[in-house]
Amino acid sequence: MTSTQHSPPPPTIDLLLNLIDTRPQSILNSLSQHPQLAAASDAHGYSLVHAAVSYNQLEVLRELVQKHNVDVNLRDEDDESPLFAAENAGVASFLVQELGADWTVRNTEGKTAEEKIGGEEGEANEVYQYLRRLRIGYSGAARADLEAPEKEEVHPPPPLPDGVKINMGTMEEDAAGTAPDPEVRRRIEELAARDDFQTEEGQRKLRELVTEVVTGIGSEQTGRSVRRRLD
Template structure:
C-alpha cells in the first residue's frame, strides 16, 4: 500500500518574491512573516523587495518592509540606485521622502540623481521629476517647492490636472505689464495655431518637435511670422 509523506515546503527565494510582487503582494507579506530574512535580501543585481515595491506602486508592501522589518529605504542596487530611482508615481516618491526620509540627493554610479535620471529617460513633464525638482528648488519651482510644492502637486494629481509640459531649452517667458500702445499687432493666427498644435502632440518632448517649437517661438518674438505670412508651412507629421 502506498504511503504518503508530508514534508515542509521549501523556503521561498528572493527571486520568487520579486516575481510575485506585482500580482500577489499579499502572498509576499505572508511569506515574510515566515521568512523575515528575505525582507532585506537582494537578487544577483542588488534588486530588493523595497525597489520592487516602489516600482510597482505597492505601498502596503513598502510600508511593511520599512516599518515592520526595518529595511533601509536608501538600499542600493548594483547601479548604486536607491528605490527612489524606480518610482513611477509622485505619490510613491512622496511616501519615500516625506514619510520614510529617503535621501533624494543620492547619486548612482553614473553620477546622476533620481531627478536627473528621470528627466533624461522620461522627460521633464514626468510627475516624479516635477516632485523631485520641487524639493531641489526649495520653493522656487513652478508648482512651489518643498512640502508646499509637494502638497500643491498632490492636489493637482487628485483633481486629474497635470502640469503643462516644460518650455524648450533656451526659451523663457517673462510675465509683466506693458502700455496698450506698445502691444503692437496681434500674433499671426497661423503661427499661433501651429504652436498650439505642437504643444498638444504626444511626442512633444522629442528633439524634432522641440526644435520646431523653438523656431516658431523665435518667429513670434522677432515678428518674422507676421511679415512673412506667405511663406510655406512645414508639413505636419501626423
C-alpha cells in the same frame, strides 16, 4: 508503508520579486515566516523595496521599512536607491515624506533620481517634477536661512535710582518740543558705561544728573531748556 509529508521549500527572493506585482499579500505572508528575505536582493542587487516602489505597493513598502527595518536607501548594482524606481509622484512623496528616503543619493553615473528620470523620461515626468520642486524648495529654504540677518541682542536698560520714575507716553508734536539734548544723552550714556554705575557713587551721579535735567539746572550752560523736553 507510511507516507511522510514534507514542508514546502522556503520561497526565494526571485519568487517574491515575481509575485509582488499581482500578489502583494502573499509577499506579506511570506515575510512573516521568512523575515530574512525582507532585505534580500537578486543577482543585480534588486530588492523587494525597489520592486515595491516600482509597482506602487505602498503597504508592502511600509512593512519592509517600518516593520522589518529595511534600509529605505538600499542600493542595487548601479548604486541606485528605490527612489530611482518610482514611476509616480505619489510613491516618490511617500518614500521621502513618510519613510525618510534621501533624494540626494547619486548612482554610479553621478546622477540623482531627479537627473536620471528627467534625462530618460523628460521634464514632463511627474516624478521628475516632484523631485525638482523638492530640491528647489530645499535650496530656497537653506538660502533664506543663510541670508537672514543676525538678530541684535537686546539688553534691558539699567535700573533707575531710588525715587526716580519715568512716565512713558505719546505727545503731540507741538507739546514734544525740540529733540532731546545730545549733551544730556551723552552724559547719561557715559554714566551707564562706567564700571561703578551700579555702585552707590554711580547711582548718586545719576541722581544728580536727573535732578539737573528735571529742574533745568545747567540749561544756561547748554544754551537750551532741557526741562520742557524731559518733563
